Amino acid sequence: MNQKYMLPLIGVFLLFLLAYAGVEGANMQWAFGIIFPYLAVILFIGGFIYRVYGWASSAVPFRIPTTCGQQKSLPWIKQNCIDNPDTASGVFVRMVLEIFLFRSLFRNTKAGFARDETNRLSFSWEIFLWVGALAFHYSFLVVLLRHLRFFLTPVPACVRFLEYLDGIIQIGLPGIFLSGIVLIAAVLFLLARRIFDGKVSYISLASDYFPLFLIIGIAATGISMRYFTKVDIVSVKEFIMSLVTFHPSIPEGVGGLFYAHLFMVSVLFAYLPISKLMHIGGIFLSPTRNMANNTRAKRHINPWNYNVKTHTYEEYENHFRDKMIEAGLPVDKKE
């Protein structure tokens, strides 16, 4: 037992109970169905703008050439144009690959002692974090986009097509959506990694576990509503549409589980700007990824530099040229 994950686990459980009991026991549909979701949207958008604006206002550091390939150099040395770009287009490709394929995670290594008598420390490639992260992020994206069917009427063909692809294995009724299963499996794997891998566990804090538990809670309630406990989807959609058209009205017969799901989603969105989940916006501003390595080609002036008075060699020579020629010293320009 470890309080770093027990506390967030209990916290998420209490959030669930709060909404479930608030609706089933105290009939507080208006709070969990209307007030908290609107509040969450405001906090999410406001907080996101505040955070990114803060980053935008801070000074851009000197280009950091921590790269994974050959820098632009002499013409006969082959440059790695994507891993060590010196142009904006190279940086663009590097950013696209980072955002869509998580290449930094792909390079993940793990350290370990050899199990024989040499007991040597060695590093090996560790791909599972990358696999788990890709599965998690993409299934979450699909789940999120699929939920657009509750926010749009009529539902656009692209969302229908996504649903069709997601439900392509046609098992059971209502048919299984692959993304839901992949999402819960991936998030459980990422959680297990934090708990059981001693080195990761050591650096994990409550704020690492909380979003994981929250997402597990959201996925579990969603899966439960779709496949097991059931909810009247048509009334739910009518309710969501009433929220997005600003005529909120509480549906009849929709139970506490739906409000618990909605409340946990609201908490996730409201919490996002003050948490590590801000990497949604932050990844675009990764200083080691989004700047070209052209420090030798272009002069970068540090924005907070003190204004130092300089005296270049050219100025020096201009000043002493006559005397230098007189003394027989070599000069660049002979007047």
Add this chain to the structure above:
Amino acid sequence: MSKNAIIVGLVIFVVAALFPFWFNLGRSDTVAPKPELSEQAKAAKKCVLEKYDMRANHMSLLDEWRDSVVRDADRMYEAANGEKFQMSLSTGDNSCIGCHTNKEKFCDKCHDYASVAPYCWECHTNPKEITQ
């Protein structure tokens, strides 16, 4: 990255995140359509399960029916309200489509709204479409 580029990205993000709000601005036609009961259904008064149960759970019921017929060759279903049904999607008066005769005005109304496209009709037929 330059400040201006970041602000442009931020604006794009906010507009995209608020998409459902501005896209539906000022609309009032977003309430769910009411499925229309056919004459047969009106006469029968009762569905297989309670109305709310039917709304949320009819796909699971159909799954149960399908498995019962195709795997156990058992076509008789005794509902909780004592009625007996010949389990079928669209064959006979006791089937879903037999009672809810107008599929377009009943099943499809909800399904279009909720964006579900049951694949059943690739094999099963709606008797009305055949006689037309």
